[in-house]
Amino acid sequence: MNASPESVAVELRPLSARSVVLSLLLGTHPPELPVRDLLRAVEPFGIGGSTLRAALSRMVAAGDLRRADGVYGLSDRLLERQRLQDAAVHPRTRRWSGEWEMAVVTATGRGPAERADLRARLSALRLAELREGVWVRPANLLRPWPEDVTRSVGRFTARPEEPARDLAARLWPLAGWAAAAHALLDRVADARHPAERFTVLAAVVRHLLADPVLPSDLLPDDWPGPALRAAYTGHRRRLTEEMLGRTRR
Numbered sequence: 001m002n003a004s005p006e007s008v009a010v011e012l013r014p015l016s017a018r019s020v021v022l023s024l025l026l027g028t029h030p031p032e033l034p035v036r037d038l039l040r041a042v043e044p045f046g047i048g049g050s051t052l053r054a055a056l057s058r059m060v061a062a063g064d065l066r067r068a069d070g071v072y073g074l075s076d077r078l079l080e081r082q083r084l085q086d087a088a089v090h091p092r093t094r095r096w097s098g099e100w101e102m103a104v105v106t107a108t109g110r111g112p113a114e115r116a117d118l119r120a121r122l123s124a125l126r127l128a129e130l131r132e133g134v135w136v137r138p139a140n141l142l143r144p145w146p147e148d149v150t151r152s153v154g155r156f157t158a159r160p161e162e163p164a165r166d167l168a169a170r171l172w173p174l175a176g177w178a179a180a181a182h183a184l185l186d187r188v189a190d191a192r193h194p195a196e197r198f199t200v201l202a203a204v205v206r207h208l209l210a211d212p213v214l215p216s217d218l219l220p221d222d223w224p225g226p227a228l229r230a231a232y233t234g235h236r237r238r239l240t241e242e243m244l245g246r247t248r249r
Helices: 017-026 035-045 049-061 076-089 112-124 164-171 174-190 194-208 225-244
Strands: 032-034 065-068 071-074 100-105 128-131 134-138 153-158
Touching: 017 032, 017 035, 017 049, 017 071, 017 076, 017 194, 032 035, 035 049, 035 071, 035 194, 035 225, 049 065, 049 071, 071 076, 076 194, 076 225, 112 128, 134 164, 174 194, 174 225, 194 225
Parallel strands: none
Antiparallel strands: 032 071, 065 071, 100 134, 100 153, 128 134
16 A cells, blocks of 8 residues: 555754755755855854854865865765766656666675675666666666776666566565655645755755656656656755845756
């Protein structure tokens, strides 16, 4: 039985000065802001200037941010995170021919941390693990494969004998994802205070990162992915304009 939106627990993480700054920059293009804009943006969260400046200093020291002439921007490492977030909100797809991507792990002699990292990277590419070391998904996505991942796997195309819709339902928790997405849509619609809306939209991004972006033929009816993306895009644009006091893309 599918869970109703009311019964689904939506994880809303508390926002620190660091998480507010990162969320704001990750959703801003180009991802850089002068300190005066950051000061204005964190006001609705009750974050004072001294707290913000201390957080910015720590983030620069940790390699999260770069600073030049009073303007803070994402580091190269976090620019890759922004690319993944952008792809989650606006995935590029192609017509699906029925073929599936298959990635078979070929690298050996890796430690637990390296194995866990590779699993995370393959999941970020929206593949699911069919069995240990074998990852698959419908070949309907357009996205680059990082070079270090391609060195660790063999890549193939395949056509499973199992009905594709059944296989997709077995590999991804589609009903659970849809129920949580509907709950998030309700939370977005109900949020009023800027801090509450910002917190809910951060949860929406995390949820979109877990959307398998399957062909429509393989999805349940009333799939909420497009509606959740549209809600995020519109609310995030308006909230960013309010927080910064001016329009940014």
